[in-house]
Amino acid sequence: MTRKLQKATLADVAREAGVSMMTVSRVIHGTGRISDDTRQHVRQIIEKLEYRPNRAARTLVTKRTNMIAFVVPDITNPYFTEILQGVEEFFWREGYNVMLANSNENPEREKALLDQLESTMVDGVIVCASRLSDDELIPLIEKHAAIVTVNRNLPHHLGSVVTTLHPRGYRAVLAAKYLYETGRRRIGYVNLVRSISSVNLEMFMHELESLNIAVNPSWYATCKPTWQAGYDTGKVLLAEHPELDAVIAGNDLVALGVMRAAVEQGLRIPQDLAIIGGDDILMASQVTPPLTTFRSDKYSIGTMAAELLLRRVEGDLTYCEHHYDDVLIIREST
Amino acid sequence: MTRKLQKATLADVAREAGVSMMTVSRVIHGTGRISDDTRQHVRQIIEKLEYRPNRAARTLVTKRTNMIAFVVPDITNPYFTEILQGVEEFFWREGYNVMLANSNENPEREKALLDQLESTMVDGVIVCASRLSDDELIPLIEKHAAIVTVNRNLPHHLGSVVTTLHPRGYRAVLAAKYLYETGRRRIGYVNLVRSISSVNLEMFMHELESLNIAVNPSWYATCKPTWQAGYDTGKVLLAEHPELDAVIAGNDLVALGVMRAAVEQGLRIPQDLAIIGGDDILMASQVTPPLTTFRSDKYSIGTMAAELLLRRVEGDLTYCEHHYDDVLIIREST
DNA sequence: TCATTTTGAGTTAGCGTTAACCCAGAAAAT
DNA sequence: ATTTTCTGGGTTAACGCTAACTCAAAATGA
Structure with a gap:
């Protein structure tokens, strides 16, 4: 059986x-x-000839691609993967395909992606946890017909958003408060570079002060949201500040990196050092000791974002917000 | 500033x-x-008008979409994510976009995806660890212009492949051999449903017998390649067979599920039960005790597959194989 | 019986690009 | 001085599909 040379039109x-x-x-x-x-x-003939519509031709006249793009900083981060799963599932049911755009934690690449993702390629874009500043991001998304952001606020006319129910810095402050209540007094913080869970350190310190929790700017570090970065940062932070009895990390990968660094320095967890993460990825519950972290329903973050995007793709440009809850899951790392 | 109404052509x-x-x-x-x-x-005018070529129109005449599809059974499985990262990176450099097609471990969905992914959508397809039988898979990929499979053999005229260097069942037998050498005598096996690491149990038993390792069909179970499935299967297997002193799992997620089940049944690892996984996902090295597993370079599996696909997309339909090595990484779970 | 509506199609005109071919004027070769 | 070649473009005709309009025949109503 030879390969079909020409496709039926x-x-x-x-x-x-x-x-x-x-x-x-x-x-x-x-x-x-x-x-x-x-x-x-006609149906019989279609089957007989194995006819499949030409998407390009259809797109050319309808101006619809039935594709959406999912822009994400790191496809290997399980947090994003679960969101993506929700997005993919939702759009699959609606007859759309999802294009993946992975910036690899590289802002320049994210810019290039958003610029290249012209509206002749996709009907809409979900931008997940953008690492760009507003000044960089806004001009890039102004050109797109339909945008939804996850973990990022947006001028209302530009797109809908899915974010946490809580104000910025909520997780860090709540974590600090919990640690203080369990007797921790010198609390370090590993902040993430530009993400929803990154924290305005001034505000953070101010909040802690108002709770009578000790504050020290050199206890606070910043790193990329990867395991390796968490490990490297934790190593330095813990070596330089052996007085710390707790560390809060911006997400689980970083927390687990810090945990590994702590263990390598002979610290017992949680006796010598308590650690709190964020996101509740599978690994968080599987390590020893299991990681105290914040849980949100990542799959449904994905479907919410997808639903908001579909609305915009279909022409309803009303601004919408969906919110998810962050719940502190207390495990044995604290 | 109002939204641009018409795009420049x-x-x-x-x-x-x-x-x-x-x-x-x-x-x-x-x-x-x-x-x-x-x-x-002309360049100035292009910039002035912010002209971007219409992809659909271009595709209509050139018959090239500059898109490829990555078909994967489970996007939340870190093993596949790292491969995807390699694929995405490679094709990004080549000016292609990657469409994601996630079958969610559902063979019917995989069929539908492959059927729908007509050549008017993508220039080529990478099928990763297909869960379909040859009888199902082959007719579906015959229609595609360019195909590469990962962890799956293919009739040579249909596409190129990236697979392990070793014969089928190699990992399981090697693992069993190693366990036997370290004193284990009753070795269980949790097989995966239809994947490269799934094993022909008859062959497996035959190999073990020739190594003088005890064999017992009821020590061998099969499950889906997810943590939850591993946990559920491990729970039953270990409860019914307390005599087991080692378990080999088809991949890390399953191994970690089994490990959790074992710990919940009060077994000490590795004293009471040794566990071996596969894939060496990040989590494997982070749990306690760290998991003995097989390591392969997932990122480069991705780039190899991408390179092979690009060759086919560009018209060179010569059959090619790339192989990767599986190395046993011995950690404390054994 | 004749006017009107409904049914079940067909016709026309692009959508925005690119491939393939054409062509006038200038420069170079004979 | 004439022919040839090169330079720097332009023209035409699809690619495969759908939106919008048209229209004959059949069904319905007065």
């Missing part, structure tokens, strides 16, 4: 079925008035 | 620049003969 089907192209098109779309006989007949 | 640029459309097209592609003056001028 609408015209081929029409000719073979003895009808006009529009009739075939109508059968495919289920629109217009077609007699049952004709419909049946 | 080639014709707009041509009119504004006072040249023909072909001249603009040539400037964009850097082909044909264009004077420097004209080139500069």
